Amino acid sequence: MLSTKKATFWLFFVVERVLTAQIPLSPDYHQVDPLQWDLDEPPAVNATGNLVFETANSLLQHWPSTRYRIGHTIVPGIVPVGTILYHGTITGPHMPTALDWVAVEPEHSMIFCNGTVETGYWHATFSVTRPMKVLYFDGNSAAKVSEGTMDTQDLVAWSEMKPEWFENELQRIQDLCKWGLQNGVDGFVSEIMICNFTSHMELISFSNVESLRLGDDNPADLPNDPNTIFEMMHSASWRENYPGETRIILDYSGLISFYDNDLVPSLVPRHVGVERWDHRVAGISPEDIERVKDRLAQVLKQPPVTASGIDWKTVLRFVVDRYASRLDMMQYLMNITLDDTPVLLDRARKVQRQLRTILAPYIILGTPPSRGSVEVNATNSWAAPVFQGCATTHTSTIGTRGILTPSERLLLQAVQETTREICRVTTRIWASGFIAGIDPLYPPDQDLDADHIRTLMGEWKEDIARLMSWLDWNVWVKCRPACGVEEMCYFPTWPFQGWDSASKLWLDLNEGDWKRPQPKCIRRLEPYGF
Template identity: 45%
Template sequence: MLSRSLQSLLGLSLSLSLVEAAQIPFIAPHETSTSAVPFAGLENQSDNWDINVSPNENATGHLIFETVSSFMQHWPNTRYRNGHNIVPGIVPVGTVLYHGRGDSNTPTGPEWLATDPEHSYIFCRGQASTGCWQLTVTALRPLNVLYLDGSGAAKMPDGPMDSQDVLAFGEIIPEKYIAERERIKNMCQWAKDFPVDGFVRMEMDFEIMLCDFSDGVQVEPINLRSRGNSGGPDSEFYPPGPHPYDDTSFAQLDINSSALPNTGFEVIHSGSWHRYYPGDTRIQLDLTRLISFYDTELVPSLVAERLGKDRLKHRLLGISQEDLQNAVKRIEEATTATEPGSGIDWKTLIQLVIKRFENRLEMVQYILNSTSPGNSNIQIQLVAMLRPYMLSTTKPTQDLASTEWVSPMFKLCATTYTKYITANPSLHSRLTASEELILGGVHETTREICRVVTGMWVDGVMAGLDPDLYKPSTTEGLVETEIESLLASWKERISSLMKWLDWSVWLKCRPACGFEELCELPMWPFRRGTDEFEDPQPKCIRRMAPFDSSWV
């Protein structure tokens, strides 16, 4: 029979600490422009440091945290192709970009640029006898761009184009997912009223929709060897004539051709160079001007649209006209904003949180999923995560059913990365509204990690796994049923936490790919099966001949 203390704690933990894997949301912070007092949000709520209080089911702070941590990285934005953020940034002076075409002319209107030549080369069209053309386009001044996360160049009707529709059409129009020429024309028309030179989005690799090739860039045409093996037109990928993004010719796209699979694979290969943090650093984002459609204060109408849906199904369809107009106004303000912000390096701060917990949480899950998990090994991992926060005064009280004794430790763990901001009125007052949003996301994420891990550690302590703190009254130690209950509780909580966090670093090919292979996710326009985009999962594909023709 379970000891009374362990039985009480495990029952409480199982009933109250499980979290939903869907969005969990975010209590918006106060406006810094009207207050200089220290942060008065989540941290100061009276029940905030009770390890048995889980996040609100509509919270989005952890989603803001995860999407910001994934900016300009190919891997996470391939899995979650429906972007929810728009961020101003610059393309630095001297950055070389590429534009493939059928002639040597400089575009006189908006066109697409690739960040890597492998991506541009599939648009380099011509005959074997005359070759094809690739323009190298170099930035002569910083180019002002807006980055749209997700896979914004995936021509699919189920959400990747939503954030572009906001600017291009003023509403979400799924049936226009293929209307690329109209989209770039409308977006660049909108950009004329603001200091915006183009838009950054992701396809097999990153690309820029550049509005004007006569302003701020130097263009040099290069005549390259064509992919064609005969005197006939090189039509394996795109036919000669109009640009393939023209609505009338785009349907002729045949990037799945097995005739030249190495060309298709090299586009995937170049995109993989920017797979993980720091991603493609040639576009430098300004997080102090971030606009997120996960901001429940800016776009409350999407809260009900997301409720109960898996994150893969999140999109902007269903946004109210009022919220859409407010979002556009915020985007327009962001393009001209001059506030310097706080100076906090948010990218590094977020990565510090991920690096601290990613491997250890994964290790705990691995041990719990093994055939013979050792409860002492798990407790060792929990202690390793929590050691910097274990105050000398942290120890159980005589009331064995209470967990209040661990609240100071829980609070220190959860606020370690944000306390210097929230406790400093001068620094906190300099945060922009976008930085407040990121701050809330960091705080919500660290709070839930620390809440779950601390709760698991407490159960281990009360089970006698840390005898210096607590020794159960029974001299025999844990019986088999108690061990099973403890392990089941731990396994459920760690799985729920990792599913809720949903960090892309845990999405891997298992087992790992061999040297002649590349771990890859399904991406538009490559297809491996009819339902692969419903829940994209990684798979090893060959990076040497013979290539997998079903992929490229």
Template identity: 45%
Template sequence: MKWRLDDPPNVNSTAHLVFETVNSFLQHWPNTRMRNGHNIVPGSVPPGTLLYHGTWHSGLPPGPEWTATDPEHSILFCRNTNGEDGCWHLTLITTRPLKVVYFDGSSAAKGPSGMMDTQDIIAWGKVQPDWAYEERDRIEALCEWGREYDVDGFVSEVMLCNFTSSVRVVSSLTLAKPGTSPKASRMFEAIYAGSQHNCYPGETRVQLDLSGLVSFYDTELVPSLVPARFETERWTHPRLGEVLSRPAYRSGSGIDWLALIRVVVDRYSERLEFVHYLLNSTGPDSSGSDNITDTAMKTQVQLGNMLAPYILVDVAPPSTLSKTKEAGPAYRLCATTHTGMLKGGAMTSSEKLLLNAVHDTTREICRIWKKDIDELMAWLDWNAWVKCRPACGPESVSRCLTGLRPRHPENGDPRSPSPSQPPPAEDWERPQPRCIRRVDPYTI
């Protein structure tokens, strides 16, 4: 196999997308940034897990309903049926392992941009963008589909199919009216509770079986990432059905894939970010060769540190530029030691930079390095690099938020979104990291 340093990854490659979406499972921050999920994963919720349900009556729901893993979330939905002060709030405990199906992305958010596509395909066999608010029909259809595979529920929130066979009531309480705290305060508390699962390990009360992963990024299962893929015959429920029909706790090869992926991200994310910082600390118009040389030397040291475990004593870099087109043993070792995901990525780019150094001026070296590290980090698009800069202060918390683009009455479009229909997809801005205040005045 030839490893060419000057060959970028195939434009149709989805390896880096599979890698980062798996790395983001059950974490709040990356799944609010990239809201449209592409993966379906079998999993379980262990016995003894507490779930919370806000409601308007004291009895158990007679059919499928939503529960939350944080009471701050479920309290938003509890109220008294007679309009009196207070609300009904159930605390439940699982009595056995729950068999669940996990949808990644912001799959609990109602919207037209594709956030519920994976659920729609399971529930109705096709995407239903106009049914974003048909949540009752959706949860009933999902539970009906899952009955054949003994599925207890679905995870975005925890959509529970039966409140009598898998959970026991710990308490059913009429909670006091939340005092003078405004609705914005309660909404913030729900957001804050979710933010506690922002980063790895995320929501630890759900355990996923990655050996049963079904992904829309699988080029064998779905050969295209365009919307038309949802209507291809290659997406069939029997594939997911085979995964869910396997014996309980079957773990495939036994490899902990998530741990393996985290090793790669933990090892290289901060190092690549630091190299990016070094190369941007000296601007392209900087004068003074000492500063530029210092930046180049510091950068080369950092790249060498990343590659040190793979540089063999009997391997020397080629002496001519023409020989750099084939990757050296160090970079082949680095890529194959992990998962192969880095081929065409971090280490390949680094060798090209190091070997080009003997042929270019120091300033040109830094320019090439900066270009390559920018392209590399954009291609990998790891959520570890998405953060509020500067970091949020003690009165705020970071959240990856989107918003509606402002309407322009002068263009003849003064309407407001209907409460029964979500705004059109083109009205939504891309989610960006923002600081939201946890004390008055709130910025939700």
């Protein structure tokens, strides 16, 4: 048994350790260099962190890939064991033996089946038996148009852009698979190009099914049933937004981005000041092409253990989840006539509450100074610790979790640049609202100056609009007002970019609608149309 003296010592030791463990740990936000966290310093004009962020956050999602057709990202991935794939034969009742295409939905594969109303047609269903290594091209990379949708495939297959070959799909799959064989790649994802049908899949069924054509004996044509064509597009909409296509698992630690200024410096001047609709990979220098292909070869050879283990898909999505709806709400609150003073003040307070909610975890006790001292501090440098805390909390330890791959360092930089700008703008607006007496937790000593609030709200509206335009998150792009029960929200896309008099399908588009597509409500039931 312990002596009383020893027992007292151990009791004191244990209590001391418990109390020490309960001391709140707060980041040292007050030791901040205001020059490093300047609320008035926007991103550099050639910064591409926002573009890397949103393209990486949009991978395998149909909506953003349709909006921005020209892809700028290549990522290795795996089609897992047990995945069901479909193939509509174009040569009659014969199994493909080597190179061909499969789809992840039967609605897609069935429209390519060859047959007539009398004979029916043949449709195969497969199951993946071994993990299938694939290379994914983002954007609308299955669209056979000459406008750049296949730029990144051209680069891999031929080390140059060949837009005139946009319909030469047989040569494309042959040369991609030849390159893939040398680099351990089994297939390519736009649709899924399969390089060997016998190595990673087994046949589940090979069925002679009824034709989808309405009395059309020409097997070269697509089905002329409007419902069949529409339902193919409808099935694609199931993977419209996050999490996107979950039957393909991407390895973000091997991501290659043509917005990586260090990897492809020749594209930097082609992006600065150019709307994203008009960004092209074409124009990349031969030196950068070789650098990209060398990086790709390294990525495909590296074992998975070299990655940090960070779930980048979740890291990216967390940022969007945290800020997207609140930024959207603030933009809505500011969309008012500034002459209505009571409404103006009410909306200003509501905006300030949204900002405080965003920044609350980083407003350390004692951060907001007395207003008397703030009035002479035009730089708002007192709010720099809030800016820093907001911008660094979620990435400050990522670099300490082992060695990051070059792709992971690029993703980390993208998250840092994106959160920094979100936090800079929101902290800046919140600080100006605090000074003006709008913050409900710090009521003003006198009546608010309506003219000053009106000016602030005008500035805030521009700041939020500029931030949301810079972020350009696809989560904000939707049909407004929302579509009805018998409708779906749709982006004009290939191959349905024009009116088809045979199928009586809608799309009466002008050139602007095609080049800069905007969401539209279309009917899900006959008669199909806008």
